[in-house]
Amino acid sequence: EIVLTQSPGTLSLSPGERVTLSCRASQRVSSDFLAWYQQKPGQAPRLLIYDVSSRATGIPDRFSGSGSGTDFTLTISRLEPEDFAVYYCQHYASTPYTFGQGTKLEIK
């Protein structure tokens, strides 16, 4: 089983700042099968990024993904008020498909 570890657990930032979230896999994620989701309180997760760096439909270009192998990042170039939420990475390279424990972005 591929274990995904996200860091940090919580980040306190201000609107307008740039942020990079980390997702580290316990073994190589083949074929770049890694996705990122955003979840706001009381809502279902929303797909942001798939295949490491492809933005889902309707996702603003301030969101970008990168990485390969075991180390992946989600970058938000300039935080908007609506970006404060929990972010999860997920791999789909092999079963079981697993998620990280999440990084919470909170307003400073």
Added chain:
Amino acid sequence: QVRLVQSGAEVKKPGASVKVSCKASGYTFITSYMHWLRQAPGQGPEYMGMINPRDGSTTYAQEFQGRVTMTRDTSTSTAYLELSGLTSEDTAMYYCAKDPEYCDGGVCYMAYFDPWGQGTLVTVSS
């Protein structure tokens, strides 16, 4: 647009079963796999399994083998999740989620999820 609408919250006693529905609209139901996930309070999502709506074939995560059943009704574009032998550990929000891959036959899925249903809260309590 694609929409997944799930059934309402459930409260069950330990040992009981629960059945959650997920009605799809905005696309041809049989052309995309449907996945089920759950999320316990304060935790990340957990993958439960998938169903191919075209032929009803299923793949379940090992953790749930033996007590999960996924079915579908193509006449109403609805997928179902049934979980038996409930314990307090099963208290969670349960989600259906569409696979993004277009499938016109055979095994074709990507196993990332877009979009998700709104969720169904299942509470197990004596």
